[in-house]
Amino acid sequence: MSGFDLSGLTASFNGKRVIGPLSLTVHPGDKVALVGKSGAGKSTLIRLIHERVNRDSSLIPQDLGIVNALSVFHNVFMGQLDKHATWYNTITLARPFARDRAEVNALLKSLGMTEKLWTPAASLSGGQRQRVAIARALYRNASVLLADEPVSALDGPMANSVMTLLRDRFSTSVIALHDVELALNYCTRIVGIQDGQIALDQPSANLVASDIMFLY
Amino acid sequence: MFSSPTVRTSFIFLAIALVGLLFADIAITASNPWRDLGNFFLGVVTPNFFSSEGLLTALLRTVAFAFVGVALGGIAGFLLALVYRSLPVRIFCAFVRAIHELFWALIFLQFFGFHPLTGVLAIAIPYAGIFAKVYSEILEEADPEPGRALPPGTGNITAFLYSRIPDCWVKMRTYTAYRLECGLRSSAILGFVGLPTLGFYLEASFSQGLYSDAGAMLILFYVLIATMPLWVRPKLLPLYLLGAPFFLGDGLPIVWGNVQRFFTEDIVPAPLRYGEGLTGLMPWLTDLVVNEALPGIWNTIVLTQIALVATGILSLLAFPLISNHFGGPLRRNAGHVALVIARSTPEYILAYILLQLWGPSMLPAVVALALHNGGIIGHLIGRQTNSIKLRPDAVTGFSRYSWELVPRVYRSFLAFLFYRWEIIMRETAILGILGIYTLGFYVDSAIQNIRFDRAMVLILVTALLNIGVDALGRYIRRKLALQTMPTC
Numbered sequence: 001m002s003g004f005d006l007s008g009l010t011a012s013f014n015g016k017r018v019i020g021p022l023s024l025t026v027h028p029g030d031k032v033a034l035v036g037k038s039g040a041g042k043s044t045l046i047r048l049i050h051e052r053v054n055r056d057s058s059l060i061p062q063d064l065g066i067v068n069a070l071s072v073f074h075n076v077f078m079g080q081l082d083k084h085a086t087w088y089n090t091i092t093l094a095r096p097f098a099r100d101r102a103e104v105n106a107l108l109k110s111l112g113m114t115e116k117l118w119t120p121a122a123s124l125s126g127g128q129r130q131r132v133a134i135a136r137a138l139y140r141n142a143s144v145l146l147a148d149e150p151v152s153a154l155d156g157p158m159a160n161s162v163m164t165l166l167r168d169r170f171s172t173s174v175i176a177l178h179d180v181e182l183a184l185n186y187c188t189r190i191v192g193i194q195d196g197q198i199a200l201d202q203p204s205a206n207l208v209a210s211d212i213m214f215l216y
Numbered sequence: 217m218f219s220s221p222t223v224r225t226s227f228i229f230l231a232i233a234l235v236g237l238l239f240a241d242i243a244i245t246a247s248n249p250w251r252d253l254g255n256f257f258l259g260v261v262t263p264n265f266f267s268s269e270g271l272l273t274a275l276l277r278t279v280a281f282a283f284v285g286v287a288l289g290g291i292a293g294f295l296l297a298l299v300y301r302s303l304p305v306r307i308f309c310a311f312v313r314a315i316h317e318l319f320w321a322l323i324f325l326q327f328f329g330f331h332p333l334t335g336v337l338a339i340a341i342p343y344a345g346i347f348a349k350v351y352s353e354i355l356e357e358a359d360p361e362p363g364r365a366l367p368p369g370t371g372n373i374t375a376f377l378y379s380r381i382p383d384c385w386v387k388m389r390t391y392t393a394y395r396l397e398c399g400l401r402s403s404a405i406l407g408f409v410g411l412p413t414l415g416f417y418l419e420a421s422f423s424q425g426l427y428s429d430a431g432a433m434l435i436l437f438y439v440l441i442a443t444m445p446l447w448v449r450p451k452l453l454p455l456y457l458l459g460a461p462f463f464l465g466d467g468l469p470i471v472w473g474n475v476q477r478f479f480t481e482d483i484v485p486a487p488l489r490y491g492e493g494l495t496g497l498m499p500w501l502t503d504l505v506v507n508e509a510l511p512g513i514w515n516t517i518v519l520t521q522i523a524l525v526a527t528g529i530l531s532l533l534a535f536p537l538i539s540n541h542f543g544g545p546l547r548r549n550a551g552h553v554a555l556v557i558a559r560s561t562p563e564y565i566l567a568y569i570l571l572q573l574w575g576p577s578m579l580p581a582v583v584a585l586a587l588h589n590g591g592i593i594g595h596l597i598g599r600q601t602n603s604i605k606l607r608p609d610a611v612t613g614f615s616r617y618s619w620e621l622v623p624r625v626y627r628s629f630l631a632f633l634f635y636r637w638e639i640i641m642r643e644t645a646i647l648g649i650l651g652i653y654t655l656g657f658y659v660d661s662a663i664q665n666i667r668f669d670r671a672m673v674l675i676l677v678t679a680l681l682n683i684g685v686d687a688l689g690r691y692i693r694r695k696l697a698l699q700t701m702p703t704c
Contacts (some may be wrong), residue, residue, distance in 0.1 A: 054553075059365060060275075061361070061364070061365055063361050064361070064365070065361040065362045065363075065364060065366075065679050066362060067359075067362045067364025067378065067379060067382045067383060068359075068382075068383065069383055069386065070382045071386055072379070074378070074382075074609035078362075078365075078367075078378055078379075079367060080367070081366060081367055081370040081371075081375070081378060082366075082367040082368065082369040082370045082371075083367075084374075086373045086374050089371075089374040089377065089378070090373075090374070090377060093377055093378070098687055118326060120256075165244050
């Protein structure tokens with residue numbers, strides 16, 4: 001499975017509806033950017049989609065979900081915990097296997113942070129932590145990417161190279177982005193969220209930045 | 217000032233303690249207390265490390281009992297922490313930790329005799345209850361986000377190992393190390409009921425007036441605890457844990473007939489044992505409650521309340537000793553040493569020493585409890601003031617103490633104090649064994665008279681009293697919105 005058809009998505013916070021009810025169909029190969037001003041419900045929508053498609057997605061949540069006490073390697077390895085037996089995971093916690101080490105190392109190289117493999121996540125900078133969460137999602141290697149502002153803490157060139165990587169590695173993706181330029185450059189479809197509803201849904205080829213500005 | 221609930225609460229407790237003083241038996245009954253105290257201090261400054269070869273063995277046994285007991289308690293506590301949500305487990309843990317190590321030792325002595333198992337279980341059982349509570353609190357505080365980011369389908373054990381344990385590891389390690397220090401104190405005082413640890417030799421030296429021997433023992437004990445960071449190293453721990461069971465000594469073999477008799481006969485209330493049925497049980501119970509339980513409870517509460525307030529006053533007086541806001545490094549180092557000694561000495565040993573010197577009354581118990589607990593809280597509060605940054609032109613001297621520091625730390629001071637309330641009560645009860653008329657006194661006398669049925673009821677009463685005070689302390693802390701960390 002790599003596309004999905006979701007309907008009746010709703011979410012409430014303190015008894016107030018923040019999302020929907022709305023429907024969203026994502027076809028295989030779609031690279032969707034969720035845009036809209038902060039508080040529009042982008043993060044909530046990502047969470048709702050993740051609850052529905054669970055198993056086959058790689059997730060980059062906004063708060064990253066990094067275990068501070070574990071090394072970068074272990075945080076990345078967590079992307080495949082479900083693929084190994086408990087004993088294998090337990091041994092890896094104490095002494096990782098060479099094959100996994102090489103694999104994770106190669107992945108971190110593409111994100112420009114090999115030298116940090118054994119650094120505890122607690123001592124990383126904000127941008128490095130974000131790249132660890134990205135590496136974990138890449139390592140998970142699912143067909144669908146669900147990401148919530150995955151490059152918000154990265155500088156321009158790094159943000160572009162990471163977005164390229166994400167575009168090339170995942171055939172289908174839904175990415176919440178506040179940066180309209182990135183959305184137009186790296187996604188094939190723009191979905192604008194306003195007051196918990198879809199206010200715009202167009203192929204990015206049809207749009208320029210100013211077409212999206214009404215959302216903000 | 218009285219409009220603040222924390223201040224009002226403080227004055228209510230102060231008033232209760234003052235009323236308690238009217239009823240308490242506070243006196244120095246020894247004929248020449250100051251000469252005895254002088255002799256004792258002379259003994260401490262002229263320690264005799266070579267009087268008997270038993271000293272090193274006692275030290276070794278103290279460490280061995282602490283390691284085995286704390287390790288077993290830690291493992292059991294960890295497993296219990298995993299199922300701590302269940303109400304029966306919580307009640308069970310509250311119950312086993314409400315009974316002091318010495319009471320457990322007294323119970324096990326009756327059927328295991330002087331077997332190493334008695335000392336090991338006496339530490340392991342109450343510690344398991346404490347570990348279960350604290351570990352479960354630590355695990356609950358772990359950041360839930362990483363768990364949510366795990367791939368769906370991850371096994372439970374794997375998820376626990378990757379997303380919970382790493383986050384809690386440091387806190388659990390710190391707390392376990394602190395408990396090991398407590399375990400050394402518990403292990404030392406088990407000697408007072410006859411196990412081969414430091415307390416046994418301390419009591420022997422004291423009763424013969426060998427103050428230099430007793431001084432040597434105390435000094436070795438302080439050195440043992442003060443140097444813990446040096447010899448308790450992660451790499452050496454497996455060695456200690458594997459080796460410790462071999463240094464518990466042989467003791468005496470367990471007579472299994474005694475074990476059976478204890479459970480089937482000894483602890484069955486006498487009227488039932490002799491076939492008098494329920495009609496005989498009521499007068500028996502009434503007699504026990506009126507003549508032993510109620511006086512014991514009354515004295516325990518009176519002593520606890522006085523000791524609690526004395527602890528509070530002493531903590532507030534003691535924290536400037538280690539605070540960066542006063543004096544120079546010389547005085548601070550001296551302050552550190554004083555507070556380390558105060559908190560490293562088990563209150564039971566302090567009370568024992570003071571009781572020998574001043575004669576029996578509640579005074580030695582109050583002073584011992586206040587010194588030990590005041591040392592602990594004073595240390596924690598003092599350390600807390602060191603993280604306070606005052607404005608450059610802040611007042612100095614006593615005004616700095618009363619205007620800048622005390623108001624800032626008062627809430628956490630109260631939190632620590634109410635946290636230790638239950639601990640102080642548990643200790644108060646146990647000090648009865650030394651001859652103060654708290655619950656421990658009646659428990660001990662019942663055991664001396666081989667009336668285990670009565671002893672068990674009284675221990676049960678003690679446990680319920682502790683659970684009650686613990687609940688009340690938590691209620692007050694919640695009412696006043698006071699926060700504490702578990703390591704106190």
